[in-house]
Amino acid sequence: MSLYLDIGVVRIQSWLSRAPHLRGRRGASAMIRKATGPAAIDELLTGWQDIVKRCTEAGHVDGVVPLVMRSEEPEAVSRVEDHVTTHLRSLLPGASLRTKLRAGKDWLEAQNGPLRAEHEWPAVVAEWPPGKQCDWCRTWPASRQRMVGAKEKRELKSLCPDCLLREDHAGYSTSRRQEMAPGTERDLLKGWENRPPQRPMAVPDTSQVLAELGERRDNTHLATVYADGNAIGGLGDEVREAQDRGRGTTFKLPASIEHATWSALLDAVETITDDDATMLPVIAHLVGGDDVLVSVPAHRAWAFAHTLQTRFSEYLGARLAEADLAGITTPTISTGVVFHHHKSPLSSAIDLAEEHLKRAKKEHRGLTAALAWQDVTHDGPLPVHDRPSVSVKDLAASWPELSRLADCGGSARANLAALARDGGHAELMRHAKRIGLDELVRRLIDGPVSLEHAVGMTRWWRTA
Template sequence: MKTFLDVGVIRVQSWLTLAPNLHARRGASTMIRKATEPEAVRQMLRELGLESAALRCDEAGHIDGVIPLRILDDSKKKDVERHVVRHLQAKLPGASLKTQHCEGKDWLSAHHSAGSSQSFEWPAVVLEWPMAKVCDWCHRLPATHEAIRVPDDSGQTPFKDLCIGCIQRLPDGGYSTGKPGEEPGPEKDLLELLPGRKVPDRTKSLAELGEVQDNTHLATVYADGNAIGRLGRSLRKLQEPDSDATTFELPGAISSATWSSLIDAVTSIDTGDTPVLPIIAHLVGGDDVLVSVPAHKAWRFTRTLLEKFSEHLGTALNEAGLGHLETPSISAGVVIHHHTTPFADVIELADALLKHSKRHGRAKPALAWHDITHEGPEMLPGQPFLTLEDFQDCFGPLNKLFGLSASQRLTLLDYAQANEDLLLQQAQRLDHRDVIEPFITGPLRIAQALSIVRWWRSDEPA
């Protein structure tokens, strides 16, 4: 049996949003990448004198924020854990960490065997001296750099008092529109896959790529895979000394499907008319995607992301002779918001919507959505969700609903909130019964459909 140790950053989204502007969030993403990329891990082990005790587990693939290790000397397992955690705490001040120990004949078996894993959380460091001046950004650690100018999302550089963790974010923030090689975080990978393009450096600039009159709103999409562990357990059961299944690299296949589906989704909303792509990628790793796009591009983007993830992963399984296994899917939470809405509030809501879609989708690809501007800052009772299949079926009816004038849709919404019989009578009087009929008997109710078409586009495919 082999021993494995994973050391990773948890609650990454919360850590990213400790700083209130895009530049600093990009810096945090880049810091995570630099601290956990494969060569950096190998160099860390050399510098800490741990080469004889552990090595990086390349079998696990690469996910930003995770250090996968194979323990070579079990007697030094705790020493390795302590030294690696301290290393990451120094590189990523304020981040919470989690360590996981597991055993198996290989990485796949160890991570998908019931009862073989032990984990422990290492909470983020907090302020220990209450009389200290608290950081103006994270409000958690004492300010060590006072009255320095830092960029904000409006392009201004106000004076701020920052802690050591927040000040470390600034050099790594980068600008997509700056010099080549300064691209920040996961957007560097995105731009390598879509060469010759840039991404917006301000949220306002992203909103303005919506190509509609109301170009002040964004959609933040938070997606995560379904049934990944189930596939891992199925692969483990198939493992035999001479089985082809042992050659299937699950982490690499998941990462490839995530990036491929993301590129497909970006391409589906990109007109190519400007050098700037209509996306800001906050976090992309493993089966996690956290991005923002113009609000009016949200539905096509999300539909494509959910469709293509399963397609790409299913293709990889088929090519490996494993097409009989259940193909995992991906679900999403979508938050529509003004570009000035505090990102920490957006992330919290997107996370809740993602959990809602995964819980009700029951391992099927699904999405849940919420419009902060028109529906308030919190989820609603009976928060709507749709499986991908139902969402696909609704595109044609939604196109017809969008074809009504804004005033007609507003009238229908008033009737829908009052009484369904009155709604049908009004639709009949206006000769629009065929337009609203699918939203009376189908999985998407009329009020929910009207909230979607508020951010619809005229060229959405059926």
């Protein structure tokens, strides 16, 4: 029996989006990689080998430091906590940290067992800034002025310690992989370039550039997509039981999840990337474990989410089958999608996407891949609770009808939605027949996605 100590950043999505623009978020991604990467932790633990080592069995997820204690003395655990959290706090001053201590014969058993101890180190809060607020995050007092920006947009800004580090680590990227600081987007470009036909690509430098990669007739909106796996803990339990019986001993859970997540993400990006594109239509904010947080042009979000959710289960199921574990239930992944103008605060979109992700999981009890969504421009910024989430299976079944509805004019869709909401069935069908859409409306009425919600979904549907 060994003690396993996980030390990591909590509420990482909120911390990433604390700076309102892509440069600040890109710098934060590089900061996390620098602070928690395997090489950094191995160097940090030099001289501590008799007490603790990095847990290679857990793999690597940005923002998490997995450790194996070689001493079970409480004082030793406390010293390790202090040592690692001091390191993380120096490089991630605005992030909140948490440690979790578990025990088990190996990492997988420990992850599925009860907590022995848990501690949290919240970030410092400036209740009343004694001076000028940081021009980026508006959360901490500014501590230094710095010239930031590129070319004609270069200007003097007053920044706090956390945002100064973001600026230092963001680099002056042309969005090509070789010129970017290590981080999620660099990993995305590397993964893309390793795929046939191995086309070098770039990623957008601003939210506006990303939006402009969308439809020419309407290229001002983005979709923030937040995805998270369902029943991953249950998979760990089943794998552990099978391995105790001698089956599936070659299956590595963290590596398999990482493979499924990244492979599905790259497939989804490929689905929404035009053949003649020179820039990927995605900004990847966070990819770690079974978590994915990205922004894409609004009209490409449905295809992106459907591909991501479908392929994740396919890749993970294939890994289970290869390890003779085909009988184990393959986990799925659910998503929250928020459509918003590219100038609206990303932090608000992320918080809303997280809320809808939780709702999709709850409504489907984590048993199937599901999606909940909101259009901030049309629904407003407050969470919409009366629109049911849709399973990926039902979304796929309704795809032909949704595509056909999207081909209709906006006024025709709006009239159908109004009649579906306020008129009677007979009046709706008379109107649908008059405009030649009676068969389509009938299929939608009988299908898993209501007509009113289908109209909202197709507002951001990519048509040929």
